[in-house]
Amino acid sequence: MSEFTNIQASVSRQFKVPADLPKVIFSDPDIYREELQRIFYGKYWHPVAHRAELTELHSFKTAWLGEVPLLIHRGGDDVVRVFINSCAHRGALLEQRACGKAQEFECPYHRWLFDEKGCFRGAPGRKDFRPDFRDEDYGLRSVRVEEFRGLIFVTMSEHTVSLSEFLGDASQPISDAMLDDGRLTLLGYQRVIYQANWKIYIDNDPYHAPLLHSAFRLLDWQGGAGKLVTTDPEGHMCILYQVQPYKDNGFLKDPSVVEFKGTDDRARVIALRPVTGITKHIDTINVRFARPLGPDSTEVHYAFFGHESDDEEYAKHRVRQASNLLGPSGFISIEDAAIYNRVHATSGDRGYQHFVKGVGKERAEWTQNDEVSNTVWWAHYRSVMGFDKA
Amino acid sequence: MDTVAAVDKLFARYAAVLDAGKVAAWAELFDEDSSYAVYCAADDERGLPLAYMLDDCLARIMDRVKFVDEVWRGTVEPYRTRHIFQRTELESVGEETLRAESNVLVAYTGKNDVSGLLCSGRTEDIIRIRDGEALFKERKILLDGTPSRYLVYPI
Numbered sequence: 001m002s003e004f005t006n007i008q009a010s011v012s013r014q015f016k017v018p019a020d021l022p023k024v025i026f027s028d029p030d031i032y033r034e035e036l037q038r039i040f041y042g043k044y045w046h047p048v049a050h051r052a053e054l055t056e057l058h059s060f061k062t063a064w065l066g067e068v069p070l071l072i073h074r075g076g077d078d079v080v081r082v083f084i085n086s087c088a089h090r091g092a093l094l095e096q097r098a099c100g101k102a103q104e105f106e107c108p109y110h111r112w113l114f115d116e117k118g119c120f121r122g123a124p125g126r127k128d129f130r131p132d133f134r135d136e137d138y139g140l141r142s143v144r145v146e147e148f149r150g151l152i153f154v155t156m157s158e159h160t161v162s163l164s165e166f167l168g169d170a171s172q173p174i175s176d177a178m179l180d181d182g183r184l185t186l187l188g189y190q191r192v193i194y195q196a197n198w199k200i201y202i203d204n205d206p207y208h209a210p211l212l213h214s215a216f217r218l219l220d221w222q223g224g225a226g227k228l229v230t231t232d233p234e235g236h237m238c239i240l241y242q243v244q245p246y247k248d249n250g251f252l253k254d255p256s257v258v259e260f261k262g263t264d265d266r267a268r269v270i271a272l273r274p275v276t277g278i279t280k281h282i283d284t285i286n287v288r289f290a291r292p293l294g295p296d297s298t299e300v301h302y303a304f305f306g307h308e309s310d311d312e313e314y315a316k317h318r319v320r321q322a323s324n325l326l327g328p329s330g331f332i333s334i335e336d337a338a339i340y341n342r343v344h345a346t347s348g349d350r351g352y353q354h355f356v357k358g359v360g361k362e363r364a365e366w367t368q369n370d371e372v373s374n375t376v377w378w379a380h381y382r383s384v385m386g387f388d389k390a
Numbered sequence: 391m392d393t394v395a396a397v398d399k400l401f402a403r404y405a406a407v408l409d410a411g412k413v414a415a416w417a418e419l420f421d422e423d424s425s426y427a428v429y430c431a432a433d434d435e436r437g438l439p440l441a442y443m444l445d446d447c448l449a450r451i452m453d454r455v456k457f458v459d460e461v462w463r464g465t466v467e468p469y470r471t472r473h474i475f476q477r478t479e480l481e482s483v484g485e486e487t488l489r490a491e492s493n494v495l496v497a498y499t500g501k502n503d504v505s506g507l508l509c510s511g512r513t514e515d516i517i518r519i520r521d522g523e524a525l526f527k528e529r530k531i532l533l534d535g536t537p538s539r540y541l542v543y544p545i
Contacts, residue, residue, distance in 0.1 A: 098432065188433045188440025191536040212465070251456075254449035299536070304440050323427075323444035328540040331457055337540040338466045 003030040008386055015387040018378035019355040026197040026347035031385070032295035038384055039274050040066035040292070041156040044234070045166045047276050048072055050287060051150040052184040052305055053099070054080065058116065061099045064291050065154065070143070071095050072152060075116045076103065080147065082154050083118050083140040094140070105140075114140050149175050150182030151287070168231040170270060173238035177268040177280040184285065184305040187319055192328035193299050194337065196344035198275050198292035199381070201300065204339055205288065206271035206279070207237060207374055212335050226267075226368040234273040235377030239368050241267045243282055257324050258282065258331075261317050273377055283314075284322045296344065302327045393519055397480060397490060400517065400524040405473035408543060413458045416544055417451050421518050421525040426451055428545055431511060431532035442533070442541060458543060466542045471508065472497040473545070483516070487527070490515040494531065496545055498538070509537040509545065 007030050014022035025031055040046070048063045054074040061072045062085055069085035071094060087094050087107035094105050094114070104121065105114045112123040118140035123129075143154045146163035148171070153163055164171065178184065194201055226241030243265040248255045262283045270278040275298075277288035285305040293299055304322035306315050326333045343353075355378075358370025366373055382388050400419060407415040420426065428442040445451045479491035491514055498508035516528040531545050 099436075186438065188438035189430065190440065190442055191430065192540050193536060193538065195539070252449075253452050253456075254447060257450065257453075319439045319441075320444055320446065323441040324450075327442065329442055329542070331461075334462060334540060334542065335465045338462075341467060341539075 004034045007031060008034075008389075011385075012387045012389050014352075015382055018375040018382055019359050019372070021353040021355075021378065023347045023349060023351055023353060025385075025387075026200055026344060027295055029295050032197075032292070034385065035292075036066045039381075041068070042384070043155070043157045043160040044274055045146065045153040045155050045160060045163050046274075047151045047272065047278075047287060047289065048082065048154050049080075049152045049289075050184060050186070050303065050305065051080070051147070051152065051182065052186045053303070055186070056101060058101045058103050059099070060095065060102055062095055062097065063289070065156065066292065068156070069093060070154065071105070071140070073102075073116055080145060080152050081116070081118065082143050082145050082152070084143065086141070087112055088114075088120065088138040088140060089123070112138075118142055148182075149178035149180075150184055151178065166234070167272075168236065169229050170231050170236035170238050170272060173229060173240055173268045173270050174272070174278060176240075176266045177270065177278050177285060179264065179280075179285070179307050183308040185308055185310070185315075187304040187306055187315075187322055190302040190304070190323075190327035190329070191299070192302070192337065193293070193297060194340045194344075195296060196298055196340035197295055197347065198290060198298045200344050200347070201290060201298045201340050202271055202273070202275045202277065203374055203377075204343060205277045205336060206239070206269045207371065212339060228366050228368055228370070228373055230363070230366070230373050230376045232376065233380050233383075235374070235380050236273055237271040237373050237377070239269040241368065243267045256317075257320050261314060271374075271377070273380070279326065281326060282321060283318050284326055285318075286322070286326055298340075300328070393482075393488065393524075394480065396519055396522060396524040397477070397488065397517060400526070401475050401477065401492070404526075405475060408473055408545075409471050411470075411543075413455045413543065417448075417455050419526055420448060420451055420529070421520075421527050422448060424448055424451065424525070424527050424529075426454075426526070426529045426544065428531045428533065428541070431534055434532055442537075443544065454544065462542065467500060467539075469501075469503075469508075469539070469542070470499045471543065475513070478512070486519045488515075488517040488519070488524075490517055494545065506538055508539065508541075510534045511545075 049061050049072045053061050057076050059074045063070045071083045071085035074080050085094050089112050092109045103116050113121040115121050120135045120138040146153050226239045229238040243260045246258050260282050268280045275290045279286045287303045289301040291299045306318045325331050328337050355371045358372035426445040474495045475492045477492040481489050483489045493512050495510050496508040499505040511533040514530040517524050518527045
């Protein structure tokens with residue numbers, strides 16, 4: 001009997017309903033290892049880049065899916081391919097730069113060469129290789145790729161449903177956040193490591209009550225009137241609302257940083273399961289690429305974008321706002337950051353987290369600030385991990 | 391006081407007030423038309439304009455003080471810091487104006503935690519001397535990598 005089987009039985013006895021979460025699921029290392037297999041390498045699509053990060057033909061970016069290194073490359077044929085970033089020979093990390101341009105990749109260890117389609121192209125000493133060596137058996141391993149509005153998704157499973165089926169009703173809010181055509185420009189990144197389990201991060205990032213935000217009160221921002229969309233079975237959660245113009249109440253000496261200067265007043269906050277946050281708020285466009293580093297730690301790359309049509313003044317405004325508002329040290333989002341860590345800090349106390357607001361209401365009556373909306377995901381998680389077998 | 395001594399005093403004061411948690415006093419080390427920004431060095435080299443903190447006028451610097459002192463105090467996890475600056479460049483670039491560069495290391499300690507390195511990087515500064523006193527006109531901080539935790543206070 002595996003270590004996970006033991007903890008699975010124990011958790012199943014505690015995890016009776018999706019609204020009451022046994023905290024052990026946030027701290028147990030065997031559960032984390034199993035999550036990598038069932039979720040990160042399972043039947044899910046994971047956003048790993050946006051085309052705006054691959055600005056030219058032959059551009060590449062490296063990233064991680066769980067513990068799997070990825071090489072994301074835009075070929076000369078404008079096709080984005082994603083490979084396991086590991087030499088097919090002895091497994092050295094093939095490309096160690098975060099980004100760049102390349103038409104071929106050479107491993108420094110034994111000088112094996114791969115083209116941008118991942119094919120083996122040669123190596124010193126080729127004539128002495130094992131008799132059954134065939135070039136076609138030693139290409140880079142590739143993973144399934146699909147794109148939506150410039151977002152590049154990968155899945156490690158051959159059995160994952162199509163991307164459009166996976167996204168379901170979350171497609172439209174994501175399309176809105178990508179400004180319909182996905183023709184975004186990269187403004188840059190804010191990178192952070194939270195001392196929190198990946199599920200705590202995504203459970204508390206896109207959705208949380210505005211009560212958390214002291215800044216909302218001081219800036220007279222109180223939401224709650226937005227439309228809520230949740231999908232089955234994964235429980236993607238989307239909040240749709242309209243940007244409200246900032247009314248200067250004198251709190252800020254420079255209110256320009258929070259002003260809405262665009263014309264597209266669609267605001268979107270999306271929790272894309274399992275672990276990606278996507279937001280379009282005021283004039284910021286943000287994809288939060290998250291990666292678990294273990295049961296107790298999550299790395300998030302906040303990638304902020306503009307649009308190809310932005311004029312110089314608007315682009316500058318986007319940079320000011322993105323740099324100061326909704327990143328890990330942003331005026332608003334820093335309070336979220338604190339909560340991830342503070343929630344995780346108690347995950348070893350053998351207790352429970354509870355959802356209460358809106359629980360018991362019909363789904364059609366759920367509102368933006370009802371925390372019940374997260375329970376669709378938790379019902380799915382409970383099933384996928386086999387915690388519903390008590 | 392000579393120019394170098396004034397700059398040394400500014401750097402020392404900068405570290406001292408931040409490490410004492412006196413963010414309002416930190417803001418007083420900036421001139422009237424000043425700016426303060428924290429970037430990732432690798433992204434800056436790529437020409438990406440996004441920052442971790444971007445205060446491109448004194449009003450924004452003053453607003454940052456307000457958030458640290460008034461808005462976030464009850465929510466964020468506080469930490470102590472020790473800022474170590476080592477100046478690597480100092481040259482005159484105009485009347486009463488200097489350009490400086492320095493390396494920076496910041497250690498941090500949460501409540502009852504083990505101390506650790508919050509971040510490393512370097513600074514690019516424009517400094518003005520007025521009546522013998524040095525103030526920052528521009529302070530640009532370029533971080534070498536990902537900070538060990540989310541940043542609450544200016545660096």
